[in-house]
Amino acid sequence: MEETSGENGGAAEAPEASVGPEPVPFSMPQAAEDEEGELPADFERLWKAAQDNPQDFTCWTDLLQYCEQEGHITASRRALEAFLARYPLCYGYWKKFADLERRAGYKDKAEEVCVQGLKVIPLSVDLWIHYINLLLGTLDMNLYDSPTRIRSVFEDAVAASGLDFHSDRLWDLYIEWEKEQGNMRNAAAVLDRVLKVPTQLYNTHYDKFKEHLNSHEPKEVLTQEEYEELRTYCRQSQKAERAEQAQEEEEERPPGEEEPEELMQKIREQVLLRRDKVYQDNEGEVRKRWNFEDAIKRPYFHVKPLDRLQLRSWHSYLDWEIAQLNKDTKDPTSEVTAQPQEGSEDSGVAHDDHRVRILFERCLIACALYEEFWNRYTQYLEAQSVDEARAVYKRACEIHLTYRPNIHMQWATFEERHGDLTEARRVLEALEKTLPGLAVVRLRRAALERRDGQLDQSEALLQEAVAESKENPTLHAFYSIKLARLLLKVGRNPSRARGILQDALEISPDNDKLHLNLLELEVSGDPWASTEAVQECVTRALAAPLAPHTKILFSQRGLQFAEDYSNSIQRGNLVVIVHQKLLKELGGTKRGAENGDEDPEKLSTGDDGSAADVSEQVPPTMPHVPITTPPPPVMGADMSAQAGYGAYSSWYQQPQYGSYGYQNTWNYNQGYYPPS
Template sequence: MATEVSEDLSGNNGELVEDSSAMETSENPVPPPMTEVSEENGGGGADEVPEVAPDTASYSTAPPATEEEEGELPVDFERLWTAANEHPQDFSSWTDLLQYCEQESHLTASRRALTAFLARYPLCYGYWKKYADLERRAGYNNKAEEVCVQGLQAIPLSVDLWIHYINLLLGTLDMNLPESPKRIRGVFEDAVSATGLDFHSDRLWDLYIEWEKEQGDMKAAAAVLDRVLQVPTQLYSSHYDKFKAHLDNHEPKDVLPPEEYAELRVLCRQSQKAERAEQAQEEEEERPPGEEEPATPEGKDSEELIQKMREQVLTQRDKVYQQNEGEVRKRWHYEDNIKRPYFHVKPLDRAQLRAWHAYLDWEISQLNKDTKEPNQEPNEEVEEGSEVKSQGEDTEEESQGSSDDKRVHILFERCLIACALYEEFWIKYVHYLEARSLEEARVVFRRACEIHLINKHTIHMQWAAFEERHGDLTEARRVLEALETALPGLAVVRLRRAGLERRAGRLDESETLLRDAVTQSIDNPSLHAFYSIKLARLLLKLGRNPCKARGVLHEALEISPDNGKLHMNLLELEVSGDLRGSAEGVQECVMRALSAPLPPRTKILFSQRGLQYAEDYGSSIQSVLSIYEEHQKLLKQLGGKKRAAAENGDSEDPEKMMKADDSSAVPVSPQVPPTMPHVPITTPPPTMIGADGSTQAAGYGAYSSWYQQPQYGSYGYQNTWNYNQGYYPPS
């Protein structure tokens, strides 16, 4: 119980006070009754969640320096240390190392292991406590406090760590010094400012209240109780019971602020006079002018007046309690669905993820609902004095809105303790903050990418896109460069970097990035071909330099002659060139593909593409017939029975053929590759006129339509008609 803890806190015997386990109540909390309460709150602006600001004047935020190094490290330390650092994402390797250090009780080894572990997993508050206890047992109290400060900067929402830090100070500070209570009270204020709105912050509030009582400041204890009465927490009803007990055990003047006590005393005395006047059966005794009532012995209030003031105080607090109970009731179901509020590397089940999403969405919706201002009539008359009232209401609504926004922040922070390894929640937090504070959104991105999700490239690229969208290209470049350093060889990152430079108008830098990628991937033919295609398209489409683009593809084909995509890109380049000089290049490209080690289906595709080009742009019938004869020979050699079936038109279902015929009259979208029967065809499809005046095959003009095909057999061509029967003489 909290009262038991507070009794231990008064002694300064150097022993560490029991922490969170001593603060838990022995009774299970029950949800608030389902009474009808008002759900409307005042709207207002958003405030930032207070940052942790313990007294760090004499402490550094860097890892604690060691004053005394022990001798040689334990025998198995290097082996376990190497295993943990070679596989830093293997949580069990770290726990094996830490367990071994704890068993060996070696200070230097434990410091080294804990520092490295907490740099990677800073949300494990239990290990911060172990680290602080390690320094405390070794006699380094200053270092123990440094560790607690570091831990609270990493996880400011940890109620347990705040309690541990406070207990450490209570066990080490000389409370006889006048600055010690002031420092403790400052830490308590930092703690409740950072985590006081947490639904499970009751133990911290209880510890604060009991400590104020131990200091003999009953007004301060009552003030803390007043504050917590307005916070929806799990043990909300116990705080109200403690407030009533505190009021019963002390006179109102000893627990209430002077202003409130004076106002309440006047109000109760007037009410008492009115009651006496109504109940009087005989005329009161005359008193000298100016004397209101005979003074009670020793200047104290009468018991009747004290009781009346207590009743009035409880009447006022009961309204606050009822309102707070309504807030608790609305949150109880969401809180009950959260089964693992702490950090762990084990994945959460879908139900837990849905529970967090639902809770966050609801809390945000409450804030949005409360901040909506009612519509005001255009010709509404304003009465005298209403302006002052409106200003007062606005102030109250702004305070309420600020509190609601702070609750959303704290709920996000709670969620990111349990869901730190799920980028969807980090992105959700950024989207919430982006409309309120770009700097806060950047801080969240930085925490996610530099601490918790180092190897998740998706959120890093979203961070870079965020910075680029808001005009900070330097930071966007830095993020992508750091990501590529951490995850070398990831093609999507290099392409994103090249795209960033291209959008910034730096085509030379974009070309340099792609050329470097081509050079660095020469040992990986598939990746080399991928980058070569990207570079060639950049040179062709944006650089307007087909010669350079052709050279890039030729060099890539020397390394990967069996890569059909390279051949197809080269063919696209030749086809899109000037018709007066491209015929020779097209036929050369087709012949290169036919002589390359490509699948038969792909060779047939290139052959028919060459036939199509000759049919559309050939200068003489002799050249067309010559190419046609070669195409027929290739079909006999590679097509076999499929050729005959295709020529007879019975290789596909009639309904599919009808759909193919219908699609021939509709331009194909460059973003969506057309559907087609996957059979060898003997005649070319119709051509399309591109936006730049170049001719392209239907379905071939879009780079993505063939580039994303898993096999080379589907390149976007359709056998939409069969005009070779009777058109050319049989071979």
């Protein structure tokens, strides 16, 4: 396992890059002839541990290490396939898988493993080098098409990961291979390209170009066009020098008796003059990036969390690269465009869109488990291509952040915003299957259907949630209130809403929110027809096992409603008597004082200073009782503004609802980290 220490917590020679634009779940076809019989003794135990705890990275590494020690190819394949499907960014295990197939004699399978790995992590310089070395060791280079295939793979490699700051080894391998093939001109062309790429060892490439140019004739390393151009220029320069000398020398040099070495040296000087400008520009780009690159201490993937300094370093680097792109794009004199200039000689140094994307992809290796970077990438891409942004959401949600609900819901919002309601439904349904019982997901699904005008579907989703949560009274009450609100405010059906709340009260008579929402439903209706219903609601609350201050609140609401809308003075006076009696019994006087109100006993004291017995005196027409509650809301108003009851935010912040995803939506595994 020593080879994997780099990407799994130890020092790494090169940074790991990112997943590709369209990840393909890995699946290796297995041939029947290489199937081994019985699996190793402890395989099933370790396999079960990994399957039962898929987020436990240690369980997987224990399984893989055991399979490697046993040398059982079938067990190793099974373990590696399952592991890489969950952790595809661990490039060291792709290399191990390819080596396993190669040692077993399955060269085609070894190549297929590398290809599959590079599809999901195309920025991995190490994996590209491993793949190329595999081909160099297995292909017959005497065959006509073998060099062509190797060169094609090299081109794919530098196109995918050649802009990585640590891609020097890949470029060097390409250059040396061309030299071994005797293609000095191709080697010089590759050197020309890397001179424009800001890499860590940028200066060594210029030194190698000089050495290559001085070791061979210019016509062997330069393109035919550049060589002819420079030879003509240098000859004209020589003729001008000789014309000056001709005034002093009487003899004329015979035709063809030029000094070829002197001419070649002049051509070399001109070549270096041209490259020196490119080198200086590239050196400036390296200097701009050096501090950012130096601040990145763990560019490879690991399940261990990054510290805040590392997260800030990535954000700062992205901020800078995007700012450079925006500055160059807005500059009318700039020749740099926002589109990648693949194939252009200047594209290596340009602050183009391609370079920004490369940096994002590199960032999403070390920070693959931080949804803030995925969100930032999708926001960057959305302005350019909805399909590309969707592909990033797909990678994040289906591979790396399977159990993080927030980014799944953001994906669904993204799809709905762009009109694909079918995909938005699919995303939310898949999330609910992955994390069953998460209330916020069910509410998102119901809200999606409501916005689409599918009120029946929205109602059905909430009804299903109500039916499934009867064993959990608190959650049952929560869903019942949501369903009642939908029926009342959107469906305009107060009768059904009332029935839902009353049914919920049969299960949870001590839930004050149910009582308050039912009261709100009644008081928001026709006041002349709601008097009896309001008093019935208040009576039910007073008989329920509620806290004393809650009962006082209900009594005050009933009293206020009676004063505002009651048609009978006798009924109003009776409500006053009941309320004053309740205050006396439940200590409402003290609570009223605590709320800043005057003592109701003081208010009931006569002008002569003598206190009257509240229970015996005839209640006055305008009772002197403290009104400690605000006026009732307007008809149809939501309870969210009333003393915290019924408010969405208060529900989400209640401790008892934390497990439903409102306060801490993710605590399934400590390997997944909160945003920075």
